[in-house]
Amino acid sequence: MTNSKRYADDIFSDIWLPGEVLEIRKEAREFASRELKPISHELNTTVESRDGFRHDVLQAIARAGLYEIPFSTDVGGRGLRYPVLATLTTMEELGYYAPGAASALYDGQAILCGQTLNNASESIRQEFLPKLIRGEIVCCFATSEPETSTDLSAKVMKTTAKRVEGGYVVNGQKRWITNSVAGDIVLLLCKTENSLTMLLVDMHDKGISVSDPDLKMGNHAQLTADIEFSDVFVPEENRIGEEGEGLGVALSALTVGRVGIAALGVGMAQRAFDYSADYISKRMVFGEPIASFQHWQFKYADHAMAIESARNLYQKAAMNHDVGNSSQSLMAMAKVVGSEVAVDMARDAIQACGGYGFARRMSEEGIDWPLEAIYRDSKIGEIYEGANEVQRWAIAREIFGRPITG
Numbered sequence: 001m002t003n004s005k006r007y008a009d010d011i012f013s014d015i016w017l018p019g020e021v022l023e024i025r026k027e028a029r030e031f032a033s034r035e036l037k038p039i040s041h042e043l044n045t046t047v048e049s050r051d052g053f054r055h056d057v058l059q060a061i062a063r064a065g066l067y068e069i070p071f072s073t074d075v076g077g078r079g080l081r082y083p084v085l086a087t088l089t090t091m092e093e094l095g096y097y098a099p100g101a102a103s104a105l106y107d108g109q110a111i112l113c114g115q116t117l118n119n120a121s122e123s124i125r126q127e128f129l130p131k132l133i134r135g136e137i138v139c140c141f142a143t144s145e146p147e148t149s150t151d152l153s154a155k156v157m158k159t160t161a162k163r164v165e166g167g168y169v170v171n172g173q174k175r176w177i178t179n180s181v182a183g184d185i186v187l188l189l190c191k192t193e194n195s196l197t198m199l200l201v202d203m204h205d206k207g208i209s210v211s212d213p214d215l216k217m218g219n220h221a222q223l224t225a226d227i228e229f230s231d232v233f234v235p236e237e238n239r240i241g242e243e244g245e246g247l248g249v250a251l252s253a254l255t256v257g258r259v260g261i262a263a264l265g266v267g268m269a270q271r272a273f274d275y276s277a278d279y280i281s282k283r284m285v286f287g288e289p290i291a292s293f294q295h296w297q298f299k300y301a302d303h304a305m306a307i308e309s310a311r312n313l314y315q316k317a318a319m320n321h322d323v324g325n326s327s328q329s330l331m332a333m334a335k336v337v338g339s340e341v342a343v344d345m346a347r348d349a350i351q352a353c354g355g356y357g358f359a360r361r362m363s364e365e366g367i368d369w370p371l372e373a374i375y376r377d378s379k380i381g382e383i384y385e386g387a388n389e390v391q392r393w394a395i396a397r398e399i400f401g402r403p404i405t406g
């Protein structure tokens with residue numbers, strides 16, 4: 001089956017979006033159809049390996065100029081008026097065919113690392129952002145550790161940066177670090193005295209070792225691994241923000257990153273919707289197409305409403321951020337809704353398509369099926385970049401206030 005109908009084009013209207021963002025959607029969709037669609041099955045089903053990092057995909061994104069979208073012109077970016085909205089629209093389009101690759105090579109590279117570098121000193125911005133935009137460096141963003149990730153407080157973090165003359169010496173271990181098997185730099189959250197500081201660390205330092213990539217349920221094109229730091233010297237000028245203010249630096253990137261996860265969820269949900277709606281319009285049971293049963297008509301109507309709502313919500317959160325009116329609870333809402341819509345849609349798409357939905361490949365016919373990969377890939381959206389329970393907690397805080405919610 002090679003369905004290519006985009007139901008959202010008939011149902012959803014992007015008309016209120018700024019013209020520059022509509023153009024970016026067109027550009028990103030053309031790129032995804034040309035570069036990602038032909039290799040999407042391979043990207044989404046190939047098991048992780050150390051030499052499995054997709055330099056070719058990163059280079060293709062760079063060549064197409066998609067890394068320019070979030071940034072200002074002084075570092076080689078496009079200088080858009082709505083850079084976050086345009087970036088997340090790109091995420092949705094890349095995620096439609098290749099969620100794991102989009103998460104690693106766009107959310108990780110352009111959003112988490114890009115936003116952090118953009119908030120760094122002018123010399124760091126000017127040195128690293130043009131290289132990132134041109135696809136010359138692979139970047140990692142490291143906050144998680146074996147024993148802590150959701151809780152990023154100084155009292156539990158174990159990776160330390162000890163002050164020495166001219167800089168810091170780093171020791172410790174980070175876990176789950178996306179892109180680390182191929183990384184050139186890592187933006188590292190670590191403990192300095194009793195607070196947290198963000199440092200830019202050269203991954204080629206001899207005191208750094210990276211484990212084999214983790215073998216995960218989904219997002220196979222997103223290679224994660226542990227990084228170990230053993231007496232790694234980091235010069236003072238590689239600090240991002242002030243000493244002790246690293247958590248704020250990390251959270252400002254994660255806040256945008258998690259709306260990126262919402263956009264990715266919308267992309268996955270839309271792909272599962274499109275593929276399965278087309279299939280059940282044609283597949284016959286009891287002499288009728290599956291879609292002739294009202295059960296599935298109502299389900300797909302509900303999913304169309306949910307996807308449209310999730311898309312509107314991430315776009316609203318992104319646009320608010322672009323106009324300087326960033327709302328933590330709106331961004332948290334977008335993350336929860338966008339990630340959950342993907343899991344719900346993928347589950348029902350598989351159910352509606354029956355055994356074919358559950359298949360990766362039907363060997364007799366040599367036909368690849370994408371839905372099982374979307375189901376596997378969608379699950380992590382509810383967990384990473386701030387588990388959905390924590391997002392609900394953040395929303396509840398604005399409703400009830402910290403004295404009640406903690």
Ligand SMILES: Cc1cc2nc3c(=O)[nH]c(=O)nc-3n(C[C@H](O)[C@H](O)[C@H](O)COP(=O)(O)OP(=O)(O)OC[C@H]3O[C@@H](n4cnc5c(N)ncnc54)[C@H](O)[C@@H]3O)c2cc1C
Pocket residue numbers: 108141142143144147148149150151175176177178179216219222224380383384385386387388389390393
């Ligand atoms: C594919 C992938 C890529 C990743 N990439 C990176 C990366 O590049 N850099 C990086 O630093 N990290 C990365 N991570 C780590 C990721 O951010 C963490 O896995 C995530 O933050 C959850 O942390 P944890 O796994 O330690 O779970 P824990 O912190 O142990 O939490 C487990 C569960 O506890 C529940 N929970 C936690 N707090 C609360 C609460 N207050 N109320 C109710 N329930 C709660 C949630 O259900 C949560 O899922 C990645 C992980 C994966 C799987």
